[in-house]
Amino acid sequence: MKKRVGVVFGGRSVEHEVSVITGLQVIENIDKSKYEVIPIYIDKDGKWLIGDSLSKFENFKNKDFKGVKEVVVVPNYNNRKVYLHPEKTSLFSKKILETLDVIFPAVHGTNGEDGTLQGLFELMNIPYVGGSVLASSVGMDKVMMKSVFKSYELPMVDYIWFYRNRWEDKEKLIEEIEKTLGYPVFVKPANLGSSIGISKAKNREDLIKAVEVAIRYDRKIIVEKGVEKPREINCSVIGYDDRLKTSVCEEPVGWEELLSFEDKYIKSNTKGTKNGRRIIPANIPDDIRVKIEELAKRAFMAIDCRGIARIDFLLDDKNNIYVNEINTMPGSIAYYLWEPKGISFKELIDELIEIAIKSYEEKNKNMYSYDVNLFNKIDFQNKCGKM
Structure with missing residues (x-):
């Protein structure tokens, strides 16, 4: 059936x-x-x-x-x-x-x-299908995500975050950002994806405009230090618990500072060529690829994810690797990263449904009832007073 x-x-x-x-x-x-x-x-x-x-x-x-x-x-x-x-x-x-x-x-x-x-x-x-309540919420909130990644000693760029109401004293906050991070920086709403509300700031004027945009979308704002001459490298992970496997890596191309909403969803994707929007597989040394795959798995497990996720990295001109963020389901199914490994979109969907059922069965092995006959052991009236 x-x-x-x-x-x-x-x-x-x-x-x-x-x-x-x-x-x-x-x-x-x-x-x-x-x-x-x-x-x-x-x-x-x-x-x-x-x-x-x-x-x-x-x-x-x-x-x-x-x-x-x-x-x-x-x-x-x-x-x-x-x-x-x-x-x-x-x-x-x-x-x-x-x-x-x-x-x-x-x-x-x-x-x-x-x-x-x-x-x-x-x-x-x-x-x-996809991550649990915990994995999804942590993966969505960039501030919480980075806090978890930090505890797992994953490499990240320096950052500052703040609540919207701190912007009322913007001069003090701007000085803190300039002193701690310098320019350029990226300003992002903590709880959005698809590049919506994200801006790059090269100076104080840009920073003010960027924050004014970001606070329209979220009460929590994160400001990240910019990486010099960055390359974005992305890798997908599928599985649950420690039974994980990685996709090929991709490198989005044709962008100078930030992938826009249009870049991600409207412009064409051409595999293996710089004439498109992605190079698949990414043209990176094997040792860098292996490190990225290992970091991708660690990031996946750090938030206790399951199903599938795409982990985005930044690579500087000295080949230093930084974990940028994790995109849980359904933020990224990333089927195009699995096709080069011989896994079709249809097969990927099938595997995700199987993982959902297996993790569901595993969860339901837990005990959710513990009968100690507590009601008959407590004198409620004397203990708590009359209602």
């Missing part, structure tokens, strides 16, 4: 459109002989919708959705059902529309990649 896979995409995030593309890519490439796909779209208002028309990209371009129904999922333990929205049915006739075996989340950014959606799936006790 085919497993019923709910692919969840969209969401209330500035990365909504990217998420739709990721979700539709998964739906297009999943093995239909093994899985029955249920598209679950979260619109920009936060409504959950299902319907066959949600599996076609043209319908999103034309905003033409036929037969779409608003639904809810209930966070009850071992509940795997998708119900018609209560307003569409009577109180005593909750209509079950779908029953799911596993969930493939493809919601980028806020309210999806940050552990919130994963928390819902944990309450439902349903297998889901």
